[in-house]
Amino acid sequence: MAKVVVAGAGINGVSSAIWLQRAGHEVILIDREGPASGTSYGNAGVLAAGSIIPITTPGLLAKIPKMILAPNAPLFVRWKYLPKVFPFLIKYLSHANSNHVKLYAKAMSKLLYDTVEQHRALADGTGAEKYITNDDYYFGYETKAAFDADAFAWDVRKKNGISFKVLNKDEFEKLDNIYKNKFEVVVANKNHGKISDPGAYIKKLAQHFEKNGGTFIKSSVTGLIENGRSLIGVKTDGEDILADHIIFTLGPWSGDIAKQLGLSVPFESERGYHIELVNPSIMPKAPIMVASGKFVVTPMDGRIRLAGVVEFGGLNAVASKAPVELLKSNAAKLFPEIRYDRLDEWLGHRPTTANSLPIIGRVNKYDNVLTGFGHQHVGLTGGAKTGRILADLIDQKKPNIDLSEFNPNRYM
Numbered sequence: 001m002a003k004v005v006v007a008g009a010g011i012n013g014v015s016s017a018i019w020l021q022r023a024g025h026e027v028i029l030i031d032r033e034g035p036a037s038g039t040s041y042g043n044a045g046v047l048a049a050g051s052i053i054p055i056t057t058p059g060l061l062a063k064i065p066k067m068i069l070a071p072n073a074p075l076f077v078r079w080k081y082l083p084k085v086f087p088f089l090i091k092y093l094s095h096a097n098s099n100h101v102k103l104y105a106k107a108m109s110k111l112l113y114d115t116v117e118q119h120r121a122l123a124d125g126t127g128a129e130k131y132i133t134n135d136d137y138y139f140g141y142e143t144k145a146a147f148d149a150d151a152f153a154w155d156v157r158k159k160n161g162i163s164f165k166v167l168n169k170d171e172f173e174k175l176d177n178i179y180k181n182k183f184e185v186v187v188a189n190k191n192h193g194k195i196s197d198p199g200a201y202i203k204k205l206a207q208h209f210e211k212n213g214g215t216f217i218k219s220s221v222t223g224l225i226e227n228g229r230s231l232i233g234v235k236t237d238g239e240d241i242l243a244d245h246i247i248f249t250l251g252p253w254s255g256d257i258a259k260q261l262g263l264s265v266p267f268e269s270e271r272g273y274h275i276e277l278v279n280p281s282i283m284p285k286a287p288i289m290v291a292s293g294k295f296v297v298t299p300m301d302g303r304i305r306l307a308g309v310v311e312f313g314g315l316n317a318v319a320s321k322a323p324v325e326l327l328k329s330n331a332a333k334l335f336p337e338i339r340y341d342r343l344d345e346w347l348g349h350r351p352t353t354a355n356s357l358p359i360i361g362r363v364n365k366y367d368n369v370l371t372g373f374g375h376q377h378v379g380l381t382g383g384a385k386t387g388r389i390l391a392d393l394i395d396q397k398k399p400n401i402d403l404s405e406f407n408p409n410r411y412m
């Protein structure tokens with residue numbers, strides 16, 4: 001049995017902690033605010049096995065100027081932040097080509113394809129099972145032309161084993177009649193699912209971890225305690241915490257620690273937003289990606305969550321008004337007659353590497369350190385399996401997945 005510190009209690013950290021605990025280790029989970037206080041709280045909740053197409057697709061470059069200037073496009077830049085983010089954006093956009101999309105899809109499909117089973121295995125016996133549902137995940141296109149324009153993405157999904165069915169307007173409206181005359185074509189992705197309250201789900205998992213003898217410490221990790229080729233612990237704003245192994249799952253806040261671990265990862269926050277319509281008069285049946293606005297509508301416990309937008313503006317700036325207004329106007333267009341008790345707003349940060357691939361595995365600089373961050377738009381989907389992989393790696397077990405595209409040391 002080893003003593004393992006897991007720094008960061010989003011889905012990646014909490015899953016790591018639970019799988020390590022099940023393997024018999026003494027685990028200390030650290031988070032500066034509490035479980036699910038970062039990005040894992042406010043995402044769209046979709047277990048999106050088929051989300052294997054990155055944002056950086058062929059043709060993106062040409063569309064960007066129009067997208068940035070159009071008020072109803074889901075891409076925003078905080079102008080003051082542009083000089084800082086510019087070098088990252090150059091690297092990020094260099095991946096907007098078909099070869100990279102194919103490489104990304106192949107690597108990510110291995111991490112994501114069995115997401116519902118992975119979450120069920122993670123939650124088994126924890127009380128968090130009740131938040132997992134099996135659903136189709138819909139992609140709604142306003143026009144047939146818009147669907148046809150996405151043919152490359154659907155072809156890549158098909159080649160990577162994603163099962164889906166293309167529905168016409170009437171077929172879809174029979175399945176969910178709250179969307180009258182909204183979409184000409186809807187694609188139903190099979191074998192998908194959702195978490196009906198991501199924050200509550202992860203908190204429940206963390207409670208189970210503590211109930212079973214795991215230690216949670218609410219502190220900020222501020223530095224590393226090194227001894228030759230080992231890290232013997234982390235410094236925090238409270239006590240130093242010593243360990244035999246350390247896993248860093250700090251989500252979008254991983255940049256500084258990555259540097260200290262010898263990794264020069266081009267890394268940014270892709271800011272995203274949600275609004276929630278609390279206690280709504282109507283409820284969709286399953287999550288849907290509205291393709292024209294690139295936002296997701298998810299039925300959640302007691303509310304509808306609309307989540308989306310990509311904004312480059314860094315980790316520290318306050319929420320911008322325009323993305324929230326855009327989500328509100330999208331909600332009004334989609335559900336013109338809806339009534340609800342309250343509208344809540346949230347800003348979050350997707351942890352994003354320049355090639356959109358996460359960083360999962362052992363770090364060369366130290367013998368006993370692993371990372372699991374950078375899951376961008378699909379961290380909830382891939383988080384259950386990522387934690388399991390990291391726990392296996394600590395036990396020197398070979399995970400049943402090719403991790404080469406996620407290898408942290410490609411950034412050394």
Ligand SMILES: Cc1cc2nc3c(=O)[nH]c(=O)nc-3n(C[C@H](O)[C@H](O)[C@H](O)COP(=O)(O)OP(=O)(O)OC[C@H]3O[C@@H](n4cnc5c(N)ncnc54)[C@H](O)[C@@H]3O)c2cc1C
Nearest residue numbers: 010012032038039040043044046221251272378379380381
């Ligand atoms: C609008 C939006 C919609 C999304 N929708 C989906 C979706 O439908 N499906 C999907 O799969 N993914 C979705 N995502 C992406 C997903 O939410 C993230 O990829 C995922 O939550 C990342 O999890 P994480 O554990 O890596 O990071 P986080 O959840 O951010 O956890 C990191 C933790 O580290 C802690 N921390 C940071 N710094 C320190 C420090 N120095 N010391 C101690 N603790 C620290 C933070 O408090 C935080 O709790 C969405 C994201 C956004 C923004």
